[in-house]
Amino acid sequence: xxxxxxxxxxxxxxxxxxxxxxxxxxxxxxxxxxxxxxxxxxxxxxxxxxxxxxxxxxxxxxxxxxxxxxxxxxxxxxxxxxxxxxxxxxxxxxxxxxxxxxxxxxxx
Amino acid sequence: xxxxxxxxxxxxxxxxxxxxxxxxxxxxxxxxxxxxxxxxxxxxxxxxxxxxxxxxxxxxxxxxxxxxxxxxxxxxxxxxxxxxxxxxxxxxxxxxxxxxxxxxxxxxxxxxxxx
Numbered sequence: 001x002x003x004x005x006x007x008x009x010x011x012x013x014x015x016x017x018x019x020x021x022x023x024x025x026x027x028x029x030x031x032x033x034x035x036x037x038x039x040x041x042x043x044x045x046x047x048x049x050x051x052x053x054x055x056x057x058x059x060x061x062x063x064x065x066x067x068x069x070x071x072x073x074x075x076x077x078x079x080x081x082x083x084x085x086x087x088x089x090x091x092x093x094x095x096x097x098x099x100x101x102x103x104x105x106x107x108x
Numbered sequence: 109x110x111x112x113x114x115x116x117x118x119x120x121x122x123x124x125x126x127x128x129x130x131x132x133x134x135x136x137x138x139x140x141x142x143x144x145x146x147x148x149x150x151x152x153x154x155x156x157x158x159x160x161x162x163x164x165x166x167x168x169x170x171x172x173x174x175x176x177x178x179x180x181x182x183x184x185x186x187x188x189x190x191x192x193x194x195x196x197x198x199x200x201x202x203x204x205x206x207x208x209x210x211x212x213x214x215x216x217x218x219x220x221x222x223x
Contacts, residue, residue: 006150009148032210034211043214043215043216043217044151044198044214045213045214046211046212046213049211086150086151090210094139094158094202094210095141095153095156095166096141096151096153096212097153098143098150098151098152099150100148100149100150101148101150
């Protein structure tokens with residue numbers, strides 16, 4: 001079965017500290033991986049995806065096929081990064097399978 | 109603000125009642141999706157449609173129904189058979205071309221509660 005796992009429901013870090021949100025996937029074939037973010041009172045939106053290999057708002061994510069992971073990282077967290085983060089995978093049918101989400105809180 | 113409009117923002121359902129959630133998009137996307145969001149469970153796929161007049165069940169379709177008569181519209185009906193309908197419902201559409209290919213864009217959601 002296709003599955004995306006985010007082991008941390010809640011994650012708190014201090015401003016300026018590095019942050020890593022973990023994501024592991026179990027998928028047949030070669031899925032496309034995404035990170036979506038939901039800020040307070042805003043709609044769910046794409047943060048980044050693995051095929052773009054880009055940094056958005058200082059976040060990066062590297063696809064590790066050997067470990068089937070797609071962890072999201074930022075070297076220096078900011079208070080405005082506080083949000084709910086979802087990892088998602090898309091297979092050949094283009095449906096998204098979401099992880100259960102990680103609520104990130106960046107403390108001042 | 110744009111692209112995908114969900115209405116109403118809040119909806120209340122009485123026992124035994126069917127209710128319909130609206131989703132409209134002006135992005136010219138062929139594919140549309142309905143998800144249910146529950147605390148601690150992430151988003152789960154209810155139904156999806158790849159093209160007009162066609163739709164497929166997702167992981168939790170029981171107690172729900174959809175139609176796709178127009179490209180722009182993908183309404184979701186929560187029937188009385190859905191015993192635990194209280195949740196936040198999200199509609200999305202997917203881009204199929206260009207740089208944004210396969211990105212899903214989401215509406216602002218409808219929060220459904222049972223009276």
